[in-house]
Amino acid sequence: MPIVYALVARGKTVLAEFTNTSVTGNFPTVTRVLLSKIPPTDSRMSYIYDNFIFHYITSSTITYLCMSDDTSSHRVPFAFLSKVQETWNQEYGTQGLTAIAFSMNDAFSPLLKGLMDRYNNDPGAIDSVSKVKDQIEGVKSVMVENIEKVLERGEKIELLVDKTDRLNQQAFKFEKQSKRLKNVMWWKKVKMYLMFTFLAAVIIFAISAMACGGIDFHGCKSDKRRLM
Template sequence: MAIIYALVARGSVILAEFSATPTNASSISRQILDKIPGNDDSHVSYSQDRYIFHVKRTDGLTVLCMADDTAGRRIPFAFLEDIHQRFVRTYGRAVHSANAYGMNDGFSRVLSQQMEYYSNDPNADRINRLKGEMSQVRNVMIENIDKVLERGDRLELLVDKTTNMQGNTMRFRKQARRFRNTGNADNPPPSDCLPGFGFCLSWSDITYLPIMTTAICLGLVIGADDLDYICSCLSSEAMALIGHCLRI
């Protein structure tokens, strides 16, 4: 199992934790919590033998996990981001005044489930790989634009980008038409309403819509298999929404 231990804390007060195997991770984590400087947001990692402690602090709330050193950084930090969002969404302002282990009974199960998911489910890395590729493309494009402006051949860059964008848009239109006609019965029921549009989006939509729209806007070419996979995860409402934006 790639991720072995995880906790959520406010300062040095642990609110919830879970360990997949008996370790001394809890005592080491307490030392780390005491030594994290200040209250500034941070993303840091600490090594201990063949394990790495990854730490994400946001708005005074710290999520920490211990992972095998072969797990890299992408999956552990994706796990930490997921846990942070779930914890804040579940407990809201209560996190600012809760006692030590005040959320442990309810949230340790979530930690266990998500540790299992991010350690063993290949789709967890697939999602984050796609997000990572788009982030890299965005950074590269910003750098390239600066260089192109210096050279004076901006037109060539814009033409290349437009070509990629058109190709992505056409591929997505075909997928959207197919889903509009057949629907997507495999998606879970909607769980989040989108104000002003009169329908709801599922959690899968919330995960994959930014990936698809960012890819189209950036002109990022997505492989056929990945495109099919993303579209299969979107509800018919989400496909219709983007299809309407593309005027198909």
């Protein structure tokens, strides 16, 4: 999953955000620290943190930020952010310059989800839009730094991300239950075979005992002595 989290903020004030349901963690807290370090001037940059990368575009004091895993290229996250910026401007214009925290979250969070799904599931779609292609060219010059460079000396933040893909969990649970059911059915079959074998042995023994005059088989022993 390349992009797992996104937000739109003015300075440290988050106006809207969305977290992919496949992950949980404290990255919203980490982004608050990062937002306090981002200058208000127009810029775009990426910060590496462990196995994740924070990408952002700041334009007219509004910051568009997303977090992706380090397996994705910078092209897709910045194309995503450019589209978020375009959509935001179409929806709200300059309203974000005076809006209070999370005042646009209810309306814009679903749009973030839709864009995130689109760019995660079909990243090739960005190549069909020439305008986005031109914007992506600017990604080549984006600075990439380790996030520790923006922290004050002695300041520490710990990124905790738990990838809890529900489909994978359900698949694992189903597989585990299937194996358990298979083992139960196998043991039932073994027990049934053992029971049939035991019953067959008892029946054969009973018939033999009856034919030989009792459980000590004295009748068969007498016949054997006569033959000898």
